[in-house]
Amino acid sequence: MKRVFIFCIAIMLFAIYALDARAGNPDIEFTVKINKDGFHDSTGRPIASPFHVKKGQSVRLTFHFDEKTAEVLRDMMRSAQEQQGFVHAFALHSGKEIVAETQELSFKHRQTTLDFIAGDKGATSYKIYCTMMCFGMEHLTNLTIEVG
Ligand SMILES: [Cu+2]
Known part of the structure; x- marks a missing residue:
């Protein structure tokens, strides 16, 4: 009985560790x-000033789809060629190159993330834009x- 208990604890710890590593x-x-x-x-306030990070920090940006549902549905009822207005995807640009890109953000896929290491390859600032x-x-x- 005791052995089963210890085994269960071990499995649990492993699961927690695995989840944490993935995140x-x-x-x-x-x-x-x-x-x-x-x-x-x-x-919900417009972002007016840059985010500040320190060199070497691992950074995660999480994007949430925040369009008005009624407007999106109206767009979806148009013919397939016309609709596409409410789909976004983001690129992170270091001034020299695109460092990372997100998956598409849309009515059906409402959250996406972008991970990077601040200041990698000497970058001092980044721009994020929809592609x-x-x-x-x-x-x-x-x-x-901005880094630093
Ligand atoms: Cu967009």
């Missing part, structure tokens, strides 16, 4: 809500992360 807890995390008016913080021809693309170009 790969970053040093710093930012939440960004996305809609056609631009980048917003977790309270899709979307509604509001002119407002989804200006999110900045």
